[in-house]
Amino acid sequence: MATQSLTKPTFSIYYLSERAVTIDFGQQIAEHLLDAISDFNALLHQHPFAGFCTTVPAYATLTVFFDPLAVIKSAMPGAGCFEKISGYLTNLNQQKKKSIKTIGTTVTIPVCYGGAFGPDLEELAHLHQLGITDVVKLHTSVIYTVYMIGFVPGFAYLGDMDERLATPRKAAPRPVIPAGSVGIAGQQTGVYPLQTPGGWQIIGQTPLKLFDATKLQPSLLKAGDKVVFKPINLKEFNQLASG
Amino acid sequence: MQIRIVKPGLLSTIQDMGRDLYLSQAVPVSGAMDSLSARIANKAVGNTDNEAVIEFTYADAEFIAETDLLIAYAGDGAILKVVDQKLPPERPIYIPAGTNIKLTNNPTGSRTYMAIAGGWDLPDVLGSKSTFITAGFGGLEGRSLKAGDQLTNIDKLSSIAQKIFDNLNAEHINYPNWSIPRQLLLPADRKSIRVVAANEFDWFDKQSIVDFFTIPYVIGQRSNRMGYHLEGAIINRVKKDELLSTAVTPGTIQITGNGSMVLLMADCQITGGYPRIAQVAAVDMPLCAQLKPGDAIYFKQINRDEAEMLYLERERDLQRLTTAVQYKFL
Incomplete structure (x- = not known):
């Protein structure tokens, strides 16, 4: 009997549009899925097919965008683009090709907690019957994993927040949340890369730019990175913001 | 100039x-x-x-x-x-x-x-x-x-x-x-929008699917370059699973928590967590782009091979038009 390799991910592929297919790795949020998606993403970038454009990794999926005109002209077996690409991706997964591991970087994000930067910190601490320093300690004591970038440019979905900080969204969203605001919504924590309206509980702000359209890599974070929050005071915030 | x-x-x-x-x-x-x-x-x-x-x-x-x-x-x-x-x-x-x-x-x-x-x-x-x-x-x-x-x-x-x-x-x-x-490149009936069933198509009940393909949907006032709100029959779910946020793309039709419908357009977010009922054929997105609040549309189902063939045909037609313009000025 054949034994199933533990390292080889199993997946299914579905149609998203004429220009994209989605690979489904299994509907759950788990670090081993993130690794499988990151590895396959790296492998695909090292072995692209004719007409490959780009990918979008998410919690449990990797979506592959392509140019149908180039794909249909390619020698890949299959009548249409969907068959050609599905076949290619399935083969690539079955081959024992090793991808050069992309190592996620650890990014430290300095945060000035509370005050005008974190208008919801006090209420959130009160709700959980914690002191403000406890909230900050709980928020800064975890190494967070970036599961995906989505929602707005540069917004990172972080996993593994301490459950004691889980807080529902605000009943009425704020019309304006400044860029760099650090918030909590349900089980999630994250940083607003742009000034947008939003319903998250805002506990602090970072002077770092999470998204900069003038940079070659505009998003500070990418899927697979680790994030650590570090508390700073107002003076340090201002220094970092002006530097 | x-x-x-x-x-x-x-x-x-x-x-x-x-x-x-x-x-x-x-x-x-x-x-x-x-x-x-x-x-x-x-x-x-x-x-x-x-x-x-x-x-x-x-x-x-x-x-x-x-x-x-x-x-x-x-x-x-x-x-x-x-x-x-x-x-x-x-x-x-x-x-x-x-x-x-x-x-x-x-x-x-x-x-x-x-x-x-x-x-x-x-x-x-x-x-x-x-x-x-x-x-x-x-x-x-x-x-x-x-x-x-x-x-x-x-x-x-x-x-x-x-x-x-x-x-x-x-x-x-x-x-x-x-x-x-x-x-000449556009279909005669500009209010009939062709769609391919999306991955969560079978998350919705039978009556809702019938409604989706027979009842007109009206473009809501809250419509912009990010997406259109479509007003019509409520779409009910049989499968209540949570969908983990995943890639969406212009043309994706999402069903929100209260059963209403959003058609994503050019400036849409790149990921979404609402189940998707259908994907508008790329060749019909120019028709959607011309819709105004109050306009009514119908959805017509095609399969992914048809959508792809329409896409490739449209691209070939457009290539021919470039050649035709060049011939005018040879």
């Missing part, structure tokens, strides 16, 4: 075919909502399809030719006029310096695209000139056009653009008697 905006109208932005290399960093595609009209306007002045054009929303805009111009326009939001002279769409038009051009109402649609020979000269941001207002980048300073803005073309014209310019150059407004027949 240069123009100055006198009146910008409701929403006028610079767009090209959009940016897709930064999707993984959650940068939306953006680009012309009606990419077919934008491409036809570009072809008519001898540009490649991806040159930046102005996307006008409805009418009530006005600009001045500060130099002699070679422009073309296409779309259904407005008709260009000089005093009482109607300028014909889908062909190159030579306009002498000093001419004042107004966009007047065209009730059949909502968006109009104006190309200039060489393309509008603006910096590439993340590989595209498209404006993305939410994040404030692309186009002209990341914003919509306003009165007083001056826009110039890229000086270096393609040989075909130069030939068109030399051919039409005159003391007065001048254009050829041919046009690029956009209507």
